Amino acid sequence: MRYVDDRERYAAIRAGAVSRLRAGGPDLAGLEGEALVRKLTEEALAAYYDDQVAANYSWDFVEREVRRAIAEA
Numbered sequence: 001m002r003y004v005d006d007r008e009r010y011a012a013i014r015a016g017a018v019s020r021l022r023a024g025g026p027d028l029a030g031l032e033g034e035a036l037v038r039k040l041t042e043e044a045l046a047a048y049y050d051d052q053v054a055a056n057y058s059w060d061f062v063e064r065e066v067r068r069a070i071a072e073a
Contacts, residue, residue: 017069
């Protein structure tokens with residue numbers, strides 16, 4: 001999916017992570033703290049970026065949105 005700008009993409013990442021946290025699932029069971037942040041960040045990068053270089057560059061920004069999603073959920 002194309003996004004107008006990074007702000008729109010990061011909002012989608014945050015909303016997706018909140019939905020994922022609320023839905024739960026066996027792969028998230030038992031994860032907390034940094035392990036949960038890393039898992040959700042890796043999933044978001046895989047889902048929202050086609051280009052590996054762009055995903056690597058965006059890691060910190062995506063991780064920030066995942067942390068915000070965890071705080072929201």
